[in-house]
Amino acid sequence: MKRITVFCGANDGSDPGFRDIASRLGKTLAERNIGIVYGGARVGIMGAVADGALKAGGEVNGILPYFLSAKEIAHDGLSTLIVVDSMHERKLKMYELSDGFIILPGGFGTMDELFETLTWAQLGLHQNPVGLLNINHYYDDLISFVRKMTDKKMLREEYSGMLLISDDIEDLLIRMSGYEAPDVEKWITPDKT
Numbered sequence: 001m002k003r004i005t006v007f008c009g010a011n012d013g014s015d016p017g018f019r020d021i022a023s024r025l026g027k028t029l030a031e032r033n034i035g036i037v038y039g040g041a042r043v044g045i046m047g048a049v050a051d052g053a054l055k056a057g058g059e060v061n062g063i064l065p066y067f068l069s070a071k072e073i074a075h076d077g078l079s080t081l082i083v084v085d086s087m088h089e090r091k092l093k094m095y096e097l098s099d100g101f102i103i104l105p106g107g108f109g110t111m112d113e114l115f116e117t118l119t120w121a122q123l124g125l126h127q128n129p130v131g132l133l134n135i136n137h138y139y140d141d142l143i144s145f146v147r148k149m150t151d152k153k154m155l156r157e158e159y160s161g162m163l164l165i166s167d168d169i170e171d172l173l174i175r176m177s178g179y180e181a182p183d184v185e186k187w188i189t190p191d192k193t
Helices: 016-031 044-055 087-097 108-122 140-151 169-177
Strands: 003-007 035-038 060-065 080-084 100-103 130-133 163-166
Touching: 003 016, 003 087, 003 108, 016 035, 016 044, 016 169, 035 044, 035 087, 044 060, 060 087, 080 087, 087 108, 100 108, 100 169, 108 130, 130 169, 163 169
Parallel strands: 003 035, 003 100, 035 060, 060 080, 100 130, 130 163
Antiparallel strands: none
């Protein structure tokens, strides 16, 4: 993996561990010569990821919609800052520049990015690993819900395995480097519609 997109919150949240581990993730990726693509902000967990990587000499590429850059939240020390017109264009650019995705704690925007990334993988639009870093049990309920979707046959077992989960950075990166996308026949095909 040459570049990983990190999806995460633009605020710090209530747990100081979120910022600490986000910064450590940035540093770890930089030390492995893996570039970062992220939302381009200097604030919150986003800023911690970028700062951790930049302090370690890493490459950090921010993608920020114009309306957010106008609010002066753009990080001014990045390797590259690309300003786009919309949130949709932002996500598309992040996908284009990445070989994998890591999800840290965040809110609705992070959930949108996570599930769109998984949906695109399920549809075969990319075969990149999607890793969920479950910092301090933040995603325990979501992980349980993914199991419920699988148990209730709303999600095939093979697809639930596309979400690589760990509470440890090193372990998650090992899982991501060994990832192979599932080769599964779709439930609905043109001849079944």
